[in-house]
Amino acid sequence: MKLPQFELHRPNSVDGASQLLTELGDDASAYSGGTELLLAMKLGLIKSRHLVDLKPLAELRGIELRPGGVWIGAGVTHREIESSPAIRAVLPPLAGMASQIANVRVRAIGTIGGNLCFADPNSDPATLLSALGARLRARVNGESVEFSPEEFIEGPYQTLLRPGDLLLGVWIPALPAGSAAVHLRMKIHERPSVTVAALVGVTRGEVVAARLAVGSVGPKVLQVELGEELRGLSGVGFSTRVRSLMALLAGSIPLLPERPESPEYQRHLVRLLGARALEAGLEGARN
Ligand SMILES: Cc1cc2nc3c(=O)[nH]c(=O)nc-3n(C[C@H](O)[C@H](O)[C@H](O)COP(=O)(O)OP(=O)(O)OC[C@H]3O[C@@H](n4cnc5c(N)ncnc54)[C@H](O)[C@@H]3O)c2cc1C
Structure with a gap:
């Protein structure tokens, strides 16, 4: 080649x-x-x-801890995210997710912006960013505009950017008090086949908010709010409800055609990892 x-x-x-x-x-x-x-x-x-080389542009660089969250420039590498003291302190699941991407050589040069703009479904960041409620800031038609990851990625290898538009960075709100986020993935080949991320919020041991994002199996990340369904639950009641919700979601989620894994296997993984992520989210939020 x-x-x-x-x-x-x-x-x-x-x-x-x-x-x-x-x-x-x-x-x-x-x-x-x-x-x-x-x-x-x-x-x-x-x-x-x-x-057009974006690497030297200082405007796209930098991780900044700001009131209410973290700003990550589009030109920041996965390795910088993984090893940033600020991100490790405020958003440890994000550092953990970045550390699982590819290998250290790819992470040292591959950027979060490049990952989101290439929009390969078999990717990690968009799934976790969706669960975290992140906003992607882009320069579109000369204007600075914000999108959710689900809006920004329109489908496989397709974002809403047009020639001349650029992704500037990502704003990630800090985890709300009493909440925890979890990112899980299943990798059979070089890149993840299924990615799921959960954000669970708890007050006095019971669920008050829950959001799940599922990526890599479908044309784009699917985000579901589960706060209403899981509110007030804990222990066995939570696990039972989570399992039935995940069976419904895994059975209906749109899948990409012509994948190496069978549809049954993909749905099985979504069910399993989704339930695990929500349970781990509850556990993390309680501690
Ligand atoms: C072996 C291997 C394994 C991998 N494994 C994983 C994995 O496990 N999980 C995962 O999530 N990813 C994985 N990846 C993907 C990796 O994360 C991406 O390759 C990387 O993040 C892309 O960033 P880049 O800076 O190299 O993008 P580039 O290759 O420079 O650009 C990618 C695309 O985005 C456009 N672009 C780049 N920056 C901008 C911008 N700011 N605004 C507008 N358009 C822009 C470019 O024009 C191009 O179309 C893997 C890649 C490889 C090669």
Whole structure:
């Protein structure tokens, strides 16, 4: 596999990058870590003759602890997220999720922005970000706009960005008091086949809020609010209700066609991991 020739552009601002990408249109791609882009170019799946390098742009870098949450620039690598003291302190499940992505070589150059913009369904971040209620900030048509991960990713390898638009970063609210988040995945091949994430909130030992996100099996992340169904439950009552809810959800969730795993197996994994994530969320929120 040979990388086709391309011209590398190094703008010095997000505005400049966006302008270049708009002018060059379909003939250009934004270039962050290149772990997806360069491979897709080698395979002839992307035929960009111009790459606009986002790596040097300070505006897309940095992890900032702000009142109420954490801001992560689109150009931050998985490795930076995994090893950030701020994220480890405030959002440990996010650091844990990042540490499971690929291998250390990919994590050292692959960025959270590149992951979300490539929108490969077999990915981790969008699922956890959805459960955490994260907001993705993008420059769309020159305006700064916010989206949920479920809105941003429209389907496999498809986001709502158009030529010239850029993802700027991700805002993740801090975990509410008395809550815990859990991210689980099942990896059979190189990348996860099923990802689930739960956010469970508890008051005096009983559930007051619960959200589940399921990714990788379907065309996009599915987010479900389960607070009403699980409110006031704990112990065996919680487990029994979770199991019946997960059986319903796993039976009805849309699946991508032509996957190596059978639909039955995928539904089985969704049921199992979904129940485990919610139970672990309850356990974590109580401690
Ligand atoms: C061997 C291997 C294993 C992997 N395993 C996992 C895994 O277990 N879990 C998982 O989640 N992921 C996995 N990945 C995917 C990995 O997370 C991504 O490759 C990486 O995050 C992509 O980031 P990048 O900076 O390299 O993106 P790039 O390759 O630079 O870009 C990807 C796409 O996004 C666009 N883009 C990049 N940044 C922006 C931006 N700011 N605004 C607009 N468009 C942009 C590019 O134009 C391109 O289309 C794996 C990848 C490999 C190669």
